[in-house]
Amino acid sequence: MKLKTAVIVATAMSLCAPVAYAELVVPWLSYRTGPYSPSGIPAADGFADYFTLLNERDGGIGGVPVRVLDCETGYNTQKGVECYEATKGEGSLVYSPLSTGITYQLIPRATADGIPIHSMGYGRTAAADGTIFSHIFNFPAHYWDGASIAVKHILSLNDGDISGKKIGLVYHNSAYGKEPIRTLEEFSEKHGYELMLIPVDHPGQEQKSQWLEIRREKPDYLLMWGWGVMNAVAIQEAANIRFPMENFIGIWWSGSENDVLPVGERAHGYKALALHGVGNGFPVFDDLQKFVVDAGMAAGAGDQVGTVLYNRGMYGALLIAEAIKTAQEIHGVADITPAMMRDGMEALEITEEKMTALGLPNFGPAFAVSCENHGGNGIAMVQQWDAENGEWNIISDMIQSDKEIINRLIMEDSAAYAAENNIEPRC
């Protein structure tokens, strides 16, 4: 009797026990709540939807399904660190913090834990130096590339001569907003323009002082490193003082629909840098509609598809998916570990042929990552807001940043970081 009972219990336990199956865990530190949620939601939706597409259409990556691990941070650095600590034990392959503050906090932790971080177009710029930052990647371009590309765009508008011009930087008074200052100072020496710094405190709802100063000082061009409501208020105030919109250029985090729509037709002509293509006129969106949105599997309401920040999240997911494929090829296994993922990211190569095959022709730059270079090739475009049609348009070719100066600055900063933290250069 006892044996019979034991057999029944053992059978029942084995049936109820969770079945161990392979999955690729990809965390996304999201912010669907709080003051930055209008930006956090579309990015999170784009990221999740792309992996849902891969799961539904292709059966995952290399036959292994992907699980997006969404953890809410509210764009709060402390919560972001808590999210990381709470989820790193779940087999997390690579973190996307979507916050420069959180990225800064995670750099030493993730490096110690051997888990890669992908801070695409944000975070600590010097992390592009793979010899010091072994687990941090910020491809395809970083803030200093952005600063250089903005200056190059202004150069192209002035026949290559901007000496004597005055360029203002309206920036979020945080680690993020201050990132381009050093680079812009270097470029001002090289090109002979005068740099004017205009900090704006969080959240940036009230900017009257800053714009009165801009009106008095009359800069020729304005750059903006803003986020959240700060962007819309700045564009509104620029319109109020009749600053020419075509001379106002935001970084790629100041160039979404959220930033221009509240201003209405007065935002017409505002420019921003573009890490990737705009709109939903790419073949991959047909698949997204069919396999994700129409199938009722979209992460959100499906109303963000094709917006700038949705595309940003989707592009981030695509680059991670390609890095996973690379890691699988390198190691010959489908169910990879974080260490293998790091290898995959370091060997990632994106070509135009690959992007076309993925349904995104001319969407983003071709670039290659290496042990030394974690930042990609530093290429972006310029987009301009058309208020009449309510759409962004790409108005430039792919612009290559000034690597000569940027690489020197990166080496200086990463060397200082290495000295502070006793890191031996590798590669």
Add this chain to the structure above:
Amino acid sequence: MHEQLLFALEVSLNGLMTGVLYSLVALGFVLIFKASGVFNYAQGVMALFAALTLVGFQSGQVPFAHLINAVFGSNIHHFGWHLPVILSILLTLLVMVLLAVVIEKLVLKHLINQEPIVLFMATIGLAYFLEGFGDLMWGSEIKRLDVGIPQGISESIENFTFESLGYGFFIDRLDIVATAVAAVLVISLTVFSQYSRVGRALRAVADDHQAALSVGISLRYIWVVVWSVAGFVALVAGIMWGAKSGVQFSLSLIALKALPVLMLGGFTSIPGAIIGGLIIGVGEKLFEFLMGPLIGGATENWFAYVLALVFLVFRPQGLFGERIIERV
């Protein structure tokens, strides 16, 4: 006139205008604190909720559309109409009155005779609830608020000052409208509280709950009235701030700008909220103008609190607050 002096004058004028916008938010706090001794932490969120509701009505948005679509698999978002501004404002006002009734019935009624800190904690809970409820009802995307308020530089003022002083001042037309609205609002609230029957009852409750109850004034009714009026003030603040930055979550953070105004002006004085707002507005703008370039700028957020704290050293109850006298 010296150029720097003209700039300082322009900054001061803009500070006054900005101060009026701060006062609009502070007024809602004062009204509720005056009548019930409750510091309403949810006042900023009420401004956000009111603005969201206004845009929702105006654009014919279906409330809870995302929830309905998720549950029933439908795909509805808009009714297909656009309501006139006045009608939308009236409907929003109705919603704010309903909200006041619900808050009284579900929250305040159960907390009569509780310590002020308990009521304060309840308003914190209310703020978080209302924030999520607003998101669920109207969605979290940034919305454009267009109620026809003119925006941008006032060219007549610019031309006038240029001709008379040699430098054209910048004054935003939105700020001029906000100042006019605030003036009308303060006069209306003063007349309401001084001369109307309900206003007198409100003041009686503010002076002494027990005495007011003993002469037959319904505390619960007064609370509904006060929260409704605070809802109306929140709507006005939401319209003004929403027109500046779009209607989105950050609108609730304007409450942070009202706190130093309240500390300075006193929590129980309507004129105090106005004067406090003006002092904070001018003070922070002038400090930024004079000291900002020397210390790296972005001083406004913290300077407002420092200014309020300096005033508190000399008048702990605020400029117009009631002096607390406790005898042993």
